[in-house]
Amino acid sequence: MHSSVLRYFIEVARCGSVRKASERLCVASSAVNRQILKLEEELGTELFDRLPDGLRLNPAGERLLKHARETLHQYQVARAEIDAIKGESTGHIKVASMDPFLDDLVPAVVEEFLQVFPAAKYTIAPAQSLEVPRMVVSGQADIGITYVGRLAAGVTTVAVANCPIGVVMPPGHPLADQPSVTLQECARHRLVRPSMSPVVTAAQAPEFAEFWDGIEPTAVCSSMPVLRRLIMAGLGIGCFSKIAFLSDLRRGDLLWRPLAVAELAQLQVGILVPTQRALPGMTQNFVDRLARRLQQLELGTGVA
Template sequence: MHASILKYFIEVASCGSVRKASERLYVAASAINRQIHKLEDELGVELFDRLPNGLRLNPAGERLLKHAQETLHQFQVMRTELDALRGERTGHVKVAAMDSFFEELLPSAVEEFLQIFPAVTYTITSTQPMEVPQLVMSGQADVGLCFVSRLPGGVKAVSLADLPIGIVMPPGHPLAKHDKVALKDCAPYPFLRSSSHPVISASLSAEFAAFWDDMEPAATCNSTPLLKRLIMGGKGISCFSKIAFIDELRRGELLWRPFALPALDHLQVGIVVPTQRALPHVTQNFVGRMARRLTQLEMAAAAL
């Protein structure tokens, strides 16, 4: 049995839902469902009880789950041993990223990488968007994830995604009636600020930087999970891209509207690497896998 089929099966068993497995794997639900049915056809037995609220492993599925987990584990051990002979599967990956990437993309990327490169170690730092390129330039990080509107010399973006910032709000908020939100429209409502420093530079939009500096926030907090809970609790609105809110936007628990500010319409996020030094093989591999996930994230955001 192909490793990807086993991976899909394990994820569906863990989530109890093809849809949830699809969201975690960034693979179309129809593709996962098709592979599960193919697996059942090959084995000649159903693996799940189909319930109104999801899927539950039956005894045959539980037996296969144990086999699949053992098989993939042994396969990864074997790959690690073979590649260790070539010195390609050890190393240390240093990442600096703005906090939004810690909600889904980075955890999923590291989780996937650990399955394939279990001997690799990590230093992962959460920081403000405009600080990320400096950390990559200085060598404190090998890879950065941030907005890439103005990159200094010494770094370059190797993967880009259109994920502009906008206003995140709870359902039913008055601003939800707007197709685009003007900065002045935000003034009557409590604002939750992720940092005392603007999330983008004044060189990109002096108007937005002035708005950020002049506001009187209801709260300033650099934790995206906490801000997300405050927004969902109706305590205020905030300024984010869709990066950290895909699941909540998909479920309708939160809404997102773009700013009526042309300078922000095409704001991109990207993966940033140094130009003056070569990255180790294992770090290059990690970058490639993150790039694929960033593209999937962009597609998911565009569909909302």
């Protein structure tokens, strides 16, 4: 099997550096570099442009990257099916996630997973954005879902999706006709919000963090279903990603408008796994399905 060399190639492509990739893989730089050179020799072409500040995929490398991701996904699926044949169909999947992604993303994957691994056990813990990577590093979780940026050492991002923050409101709200909403406009209306720290830090979006600290919400609640009902009832508007409200947006029960804050428009959510410990085949299969579902959700966020 050539899964190892493909993993090395994917990580070098992601990091743009053999050294950085080797640190994430916990493998010697020389071993990673040797495998990349061997791969290029077998294919008869270079896969990277060697630049002064690192490596960049060339057209051949871009094509191989697509193949490598597809191949590794199919390999993990096959591993899971073989484990099931051998009777290794039980295990414990531990997920730490920001609350908005527990409404549809995680439950949908669990439902799908039950068809293949009905005996699997789950621990699914809601956590704030900064807590998720720490839980993955410590072993409290094997899989994390959170906003990505400068993550701590010990975690690897295996999938990302664009996930901007905007304003969720009922149809007919005074802000509904605007293509985007400023924080100043948002502050003129009643707001509801989760009873937790802001989903993004002051380092990620200082203007939004200041706004969050300064508002006096009409209602504060830790339950997303309750917050959804309050917004529908017209008690207030809320600042969230679309992903937690996709069903409501598709039905037209709620509307979403982007906030006119550049940092919020560039936010990405990622699926994190530990760097220094290998996940069991069944857990890795869950990760692959989660990544695929996240990408489907990203494509499905083009709703009003």
